[in-house]
Structure formats: structure tokens, C-alpha cells
Amino acid sequence: xxxxxTRYRWSSSAITxxxxxxxxxxxxxxxxxxxxxxxxxxxxxxxxxxxxxSSMIVDGIQQIELLPTLSEAVEQVxxxxxxxxxxxxxxxxxRGGDVTIGSTVVILMAHAQHCLLMWVGDSRAYxxxxxRLIRLTQDHTQVEELVMQGLMEPEEAxxxxxxxxxxxxxxxxxxxxxxMDNRKIFKGDTYLLxxxxxxxxxxxxxxxEQLTRPGSTDEICHSLVDTALxxxxxxxxxxxxxxxxxxxxxxx
Numbered sequence: 001x002x003x004x005x006t007r008y009r010w011s012s013s014a015i016t017x018x019x020x021x022x023x024x025x026x027x028x029x030x031x032x033x034x035x036x037x038x039x040x041x042x043x044x045x046x047x048x049x050x051x052x053x054s055s056m057i058v059d060g061i062q063q064i065e066l067l068p069t070l071s072e073a074v075e076q077v078x079x080x081x082x083x084x085x086x087x088x089x090x091x092x093x094x095r096g097g098d099v100t101i102g103s104t105v106v107i108l109m110a111h112a113q114h115c116l117l118m119w120v121g122d123s124r125a126y127x128x129x130x131x132r133l134i135r136l137t138q139d140h141t142q143v144e145e146l147v148m149q150g151l152m153e154p155e156e157a158x159x160x161x162x163x164x165x166x167x168x169x170x171x172x173x174x175x176x177x178x179x180m181d182n183r184k185i186f187k188g189d190t191y192l193l194x195x196x197x198x199x200x201x202x203x204x205x206x207x208x209e210q211l212t213r214p215g216s217t218d219e220i221c222h223s224l225v226d227t228a229l230x231x232x233x234x235x236x237x238x239x240x241x242x243x244x245x246x247x248x249x250x251x252x
Contacts, residue, residue, distance in 0.1 A: 010110060012240065016028065019233035020229060028051075037061065039105065039108075060080040084170055085171055092171070104169050123193070125137045140166055210223055
């Protein structure tokens with residue numbers, strides 16, 4: 001994607017499954033370690049054409065020829081999301097205007113010694129470093145807003161009946177606001193992008209335990225999905241696992 005004198009070699013794996021209850025997989029994902037970009041999109045369950053919304057997001061980003069600087073590449077990806085948002089709003093209007101065709105999305109872009117996260121909705125990004133797992137994204141949900149206001153404990157939010165009511169999604173409103181965060185990369189960092197089908201079945205501590213196990217990104221990715229499937233897997237489950245393997249120093 002973008003060149004610099006110092007960058008990382010990445011290994012990554014991606015899996016998406018329909019789960020044990022749903023008849024249709026409305027999730028979509030993208031893994032492009034060569035370009036330094038990874039995506040998870042989760043079509044809004046219970047709404048019209050959630051699978052169309054998530055696939056439009058992934059297809060749009062996949063087709064981008066990313067420009068060499070991080071700021072340019074981020075602008076390209078954001079423009080793609082805005083275009084998908086416009087298209088979904090237009091499609092919903094054509095269908096009568098009383099439907100929502102939408103999707104959450106979480107994106108990781110790697111550039112030199114930094115990664116940039118972009119997200120809308122409740123698909124999540126985690127980072128595992130030095131034995132500690134932290135969530136890098138903040139859910140756009142009603143219960144998360146209550147947590148931020150100090151009206152609910154984080155532990156209550158995870159299992160609250162309204163935890164799946166999202167307040168922001170691509171296609172949900174005419175105006176789209178994309179949250180972003182920039183983080184420094186260190187060798188050995190592991191990043192996890194997932195739809196809420198994973199964190200509905202595994203707690204953060206259980207996810208961290210899986211990431212401590214030795215194995216390739218592919219093996220750990222399968223283990224996370226298999227664990228969700230061994231439980232109820234009420235929703236589609238999508239996992240993208242990304243690991244900074246080593247630092248590479250090259251000339252400009």
C-alpha cells in the first residue's frame with residue numbers, strides 16, 4: 001500500500017461463517033496483508049439486504065488502488081464508505097423509504113510503524129500485546145452510551161437485552177460519521193477484527209486466552225470461530241486475525 005523506510009511484515013487470516021441459527025450470512029470480510037488493509041462488515045440483522053450492504057462495503061474497499069501516504073489512503077477509504085452510504089440510502093428510498101439497508105464496519109490500515117482504525121457500529125477491533133488484550137474500538141450502541149454516561153457498568157452492557165441496538169451504521173442515516181484512531185505498532189502485536197457474533201459468545205478474557213496459545217494466525221482464527229460454533233453461535237461469526245511478524249527496513 002504505502003512505502004516507508006521501516007514497515008512490518010504481516011501474517012493474517014480471515015474466516016466468516018453463518019453460525020448455528022441464521023439462514024443467511026450477512027457478514028463480509030477482507031484480508032489484504034500485501035496492501036496493509038483488513039475489513040470486517042456486519043450487515044444489520046433483521047433489516048432488508050444486510051448481506052448486500054456488507055458486501056458493498058468490502059467490494060468498494062477491495063477495488064481501491066491505495067495511494068502512497070496514510071492520509072491519502074484514509075481519505076480514499078472514507079470516501080468509499082460515504083459512497084456506499086449514499087447508495088444504500090438511495091436503494092432504501094427506492095424500496096419505499098421505510099426500510100434500512102445497513103452494515104457496521106471496522107477497518108485496520110497499516111502504514112510504516114503505525115496502524116489506523118476506522119469503525120462505524122459495533123464490530124470491534126482488539127489488540128493483544130505482552131499478555132494483555134485491550135479493545136481499541138468503542139461500540140456505537142445504546143448501552144455503550146449509558147456506560148459512557150456512568151449509568152451502566154461495562155459488565156452489564158455485554159449481556160444487556162438492548163446491547164444489539166446500534167446507534168450508527170453505514171446506510172442508516174444520510175450523514176455518516178466514521179470514528180478513527182491511530183496506534184503505534186510493535187513487533188508481535190496481534191490485532192483482532194470481529195463481528196459481534198464472536199463477542200456475543202466469548203468474553204474478552206476468553207478471547208485473550210485463545211490468543212495466548214501458540215500457533216499460526218490461521219490456527220487461532222479457526223479456534224476462535226470453532227469455540228463460538230460450539231456454543232449457540234446465534235449470529236454470523238466473522239474473525240480477522242492480523243500479526244506484525246517482523247520489522248523490515250528498506251530504502252525509499
